[in-house]
Amino acid sequence: MSRILLVEDNEMNRDMLSRRLLRKGYEVAVATDGGEGVAMATSERPDLILMDMSLPVLNGWDATRRLKADAATRHIPVIALTAHAMAADREQALGAGCDDYETKPIELPRLLEKIETLLRRD
Amino acid sequence: MAAGAIDPRLAAIAERVRHVVGPATASISAAAAALAAAPNSQDVADEIARIGIAAGQLVEMVEGGAPALGDDGGIEAACSRLRHDLRTPLVALKGYGELVLEIAADEHLDGVTRELGRLLEGVAEVMVAIERALPAPSRAMAAEDHGEGLPPLHPSLRGRILIADDSQANRDILVQYLGREGHEVAAVADGLSALDLVMEQPFDLVLLDMIMPGMNGDEVLKAIKAEPRLRLLPVIMISALDAVDRIVHCIEAGAEDYLPKPFNRVLLRARIGACLEKKRLREIELAYLRAVESELTIAHEVQQSILPKGFPPHRALAGHGLMVPARDIGGDFYDFFVLDDDHIGIALGDVSGKGIPAAVYMAMVRTQLRATASFGLAPAECLARLNQHLAADNPSAMFVSLFFGIVDCVSGVVTYANGGHNPPILVRADGTTEWVPGTGDLLVGVLPDSDYHEAGLALAPGDALLVYSDGVVEAVGPADAVFGEARLASVLSGMADRSPAALADGVLAVVRNFEAGQPASDDLTCVAIRFLGAPTTATANSHQEAP
Amino acid sequence: MKFSTSREGDIAVITVAGRLSSAVAESFQTRLMAVLDENPKGVVVEVSELEFIASNGLRALILAAKRGHAGGYRVHLCGMRWQIREIFSVSGLLRIFPHHASLAEGLEAIKSPIR
Numbered sequence: 094m095s096r097i098l099l100v101e102d103n104e105m106n107r108d109m110l111s112r113r114l115l116r117k118g119y120e121v122a123v124a125t126d127g128g129e130g131v132a133m134a135t136s137e138r139p140d141l142i143l144m145d146m147s148l149p150v151l152n153g154w155d156a157t158r159r160l161k162a163d164a165a166t167r168h169i170p171v172i173a174l175t176a177h178a179m180a181a182d183r184e185q186a187l188g189a190g191c192d193d194y195e196t197k198p199i200e201l202p203r204l205l206e207k208i209e210t211l212l213r214r215d
Numbered sequence: 216m217a218a219g220a221i222d223p224r225l226a227a228i229a230e231r232v233r234h235v236v237g238p239a240t241a242s243i244s245a246a247a248a249a250l251a252a253a254p255n256s257q258d259v260a261d262e263i264a265r266i267g268i269a270a271g272q273l274v275e276m277v278e279g280g281a282p283a284l285g286d287d288g289g290i291e292a293a294c295s296r297l298r299h300d301l302r303t304p305l306v307a308l309k310g311y312g313e314l315v316l317e318i319a320a321d322e323h324l325d326g327v328t329r330e331l332g333r334l335l336e337g338v339a340e341v342m343v344a345i346e347r348a349l350p351a352p353s354r355a356m357a358a359e360d361h362g363e364g365l366p367p368l369h370p371s372l373r374g375r376i377l378i379a380d381d382s383q384a385n386r387d388i389l390v391q392y393l394g395r396e397g398h399e400v401a402a403v404a405d406g407l408s409a410l411d412l413v414m415e416q417p418f419d420l421v422l423l424d425m426i427m428p429g430m431n432g433d434e435v436l437k438a439i440k441a442e443p444r445l446r447l448l449p450v451i452m453i454s455a456l457d458a459v460d461r462i463v464h465c466i467e468a469g470a471e472d473y474l475p476k477p478f479n480r481v482l483l484r485a486r487i488g489a490c491l492e493k494k495r496l497r498e499i500e501l502a503y504l505r506a507v508e509s510e511l512t513i514a515h516e517v518q519q520s521i522l523p524k525g526f527p528p529h530r531a532l533a534g535h536g537l538m539v540p541a542r543d544i545g546g547d548f549y550d551f552f553v554l555d556d557d558h559i560g561i562a563l564g565d566v567s568g569k570g571i572p573a574a575v576y577m578a579m580v581r582t583q584l585r586a587t588a589s590f591g592l593a594p595a596e597c598l599a600r601l602n603q604h605l606a607a608d609n610p611s612a613m614f615v616s617l618f619f620g621i622v623d624c625v626s627g628v629v630t631y632a633n634g635g636h637n638p639p640i641l642v643r644a645d646g647t648t649e650w651v652p653g654t655g656d657l658l659v660g661v662l663p664d665s666d667y668h669e670a671g672l673a674l675a676p677g678d679a680l681l682v683y684s685d686g687v688v689e690a691v692g693p694a695d696a697v698f699g700e701a702r703l704a705s706v707l708s709g710m711a712d713r714s715p716a717a718l719a720d721g722v723l724a725v726v727r728n729f730e731a732g733q734p735a736s737d738d739l740t741c742v743a744i745r746f747l748g749a750p751t752t753a754t755a756n757s758h759q760e761a762p
Numbered sequence: 763m764k765f766s767t768s769r770e771g772d773i774a775v776i777t778v779a780g781r782l783s784s785a786v787a788e789s790f791q792t793r794l795m796a797v798l799d800e801n802p803k804g805v806v807v808e809v810s811e812l813e814f815i816a817s818n819g820l821r822a823l824i825l826a827a828k829r830g831h832a833g834g835y836r837v838h839l840c841g842m843r844w845q846i847r848e849i850f851s852v853s854g855l856l857r858i859f860p861h862h863a864s865l866a867e868g869l870e871a872i873k874s875p876i877r
Contacts, residue, residue, distance in 0.1 A: 635853035658820075
């Protein structure tokens, strides 16, 4: 069973997405800010990370960069969750090292497909 | 902003959100309520409760009132934040809605399904409405301006503006408005800070409040105008209209204009625009003048660099050249070079035009002449070849008048060719002068296949030859008198015994004297040579020239 | 420098007076070329009041002569004062510009079929 780390500061969104992923059969761990996200990724080594881009403490881009710079966590696929579908946001996410991105509000089937593609990659 | 004062623009936005997004929001609230009351809803009570909370958050935000201006101070940023804030509960609503829909499908909770459908439709409608009310940043400004009647400011009319006003409210309004216009804005609360800032950073305009604690606006104005490097910095005084005397005084002290309080956006834009435009034009002018200066400097350097450093030492021939450039250089050059032990080439030319093109052309002529002469070609042939080369590709019709002679230092015979240049003058040892006959040939570089003829003159020991440019004979004195050939001949016959250097200097001195302070309009160039003959015939009078 | 133009049928008549210094030479050239842009069948430059011409001015006239060469006409000079004639003589330019003592003679020379 694949383990997903969800890094999202908005309580509602965090709860909503966890529930939906749980229903789809994933194990879900949550972090509420970027710093916690990096720490948990390092200690728990999830199979995939869903990273909200606008986080407190450490924003999503910087958190991703850190994870991609660390040999221990580099291989973990990261999907950015961006608030707007602006081209700049997409480029920024991919530039920070994200493996894919999804804009809010999430289209779950599409997100699931992306998750599966990245999990299968290893 | 001062407490209690809401920016009218933000209030307008809040109104638009209420108006455009409000109705769709109402339908979400209704659907959420219906959902809570639906049969079988207890199985998804938790999720439905959250839907209710999210719906409530959305309604609160939509009805809520004007967004706040943040640290970034811009309307655009406030709108962006509002847009983001409105979408957040919507994301939750959609997510939970779909979640419950899935659960309901799996567990056959029919009563819930229909209401969920309505909820999700409402969410989609609100999202569209938000885009209409608060378009994405790049369109926000244009949309706003559309509502207010002023077209967006052209990028070239923007600048760095310093605001000095002790009222926080005024500073905020100006910063916000000018920032939206695309200007880079800095704001300070007192005169001293304004002065400090303006000294250390470049600004295109200063808006100065007349009355401030510490240094007053007019004192700051005077300090700015007293600083040489801030001479071109425009200052606009801000004041209430009852201080007309002081305004006039400031304008006399160098302020560009004044702006009355309370601010009028149209006036603000017009006066600031006018100021920045004027400053820009003045700067363009200065830049142009500097460019012209630097072009002239380069041309001047090229001209200097191609002139020979000294006359080649030879026991039988002494010589000296001088070229005094006019301010706008006129394209003169001269050259002397050794061809072999007994032959020295002398050239003097005047290139049409001035500036860098003339300097480049000049360098080309001089190089080419030396090259052809070094092959042992006779002067006429050298000129013919030079002419072919120059006339071949010459869309700008540049040309050079050129005298070129080869001195046989044993015999004193000068073989020469003359392409449209002033005839040189012989100064015999006894003081008589003779004009060297021209060859009737055309300026070099005008027509391909032009013919050039050769002629010779014989220098006896002690005889001198002066080659010169028209800057000498066409020098203008008071009452438009022209120096002329006759005067030159007369002057020279009195200098027959001088060394070439003294001769050349003498001519220069006489011409300058004649001009009596009038600025020279052309380069002044001359080359003087004296044939000394075989060592045994060197006369006691002639000075051995150390080149 | 005064510059004026008129027409004698297909022939452009340009009158230049005063001092053609390098400062005004560019303006002279522009106006001269504008006249040539109208494709005259002949060009006469009346210079009886011209006191001085700088090398840039000569250049403009040379450019005109070259255009004339391509356009099938020559640039005639009329009424040169002796200083101006000297300049044209020394520079060898008299060969390129047919010259006449007066405007009337110049026009006559152009109109007459004998070249």
